Amino acid sequence: MSMITSNSLFQTAASGLEVQKKRLEAAAQNIANSRVSSAPGSIGYQIKSVSSKGPDDINFLNVFESQLEGASNLQNEINSSSNLGPTSEIVETAKYRYEYEPNHPDADENGMVQYPDVDMVGEMAAMVSANRLYEANLSVIEAAKQIMKRSLEI
């Protein structure tokens, strides 16, 4: 077994952690900015969400080959990615709701003020689920460490 390839295990779990952290971040920002007012028609606070993309099939092949062929494919391994985790980015969507507050400085001629349309319940749920999935990825890391320790005991 090539120990170097076990790195891909940690990389994969780290990408998983990263995505969940981003989801938590997006939820935190959305909740914190849910009452940011802006004038109707202008660009106010935009709702953040995380979009993620799965790993390329070639990465699976890389992991598979380096796992079984071991050190002979080391060069190959350095040049190509063996991260099986997702890649993600935070995307913004402009979605607004309007409230009638004629005395507000941001009110338009009809007295409407623009707020980001944050789905509070949805954000809360996303927060909890991100937390749980973060934990799941942590236990993957713990398991990987155990496997490495076991191999050292041979």
Next chain:
Amino acid sequence: MDTGLSKLSTALDALVLRQNITASNIANIDTEGYTKRKVEFEKHLQEAKLNGNDTDVKPSIEVTDQKVDLDTELIEMAETQMKVQFVTRMIRSQLELTKMGITGNPNSRL
């Protein structure tokens, strides 16, 4: 060399690969378009055994059309860990047997 030992090391390779794939399943659990992947090894080994030639069995990665289920993955992970423990213990006792053969001393330990 010793086929027993090399088979055990292939099994260990397969198990680490499986752990890799489980990590990928968990990391991609809320990725759109990602479906569960799994490592087949025991099945291949069994088939090879039935055909009478089990010297060069390799695991394979299979793409399923199921969605990733967290509980199943965590259970699979625990199972993989138990198997790793088992295989490493087997390797150790194989080596101990070899040493016993060399030294002629049944109490010798590595």
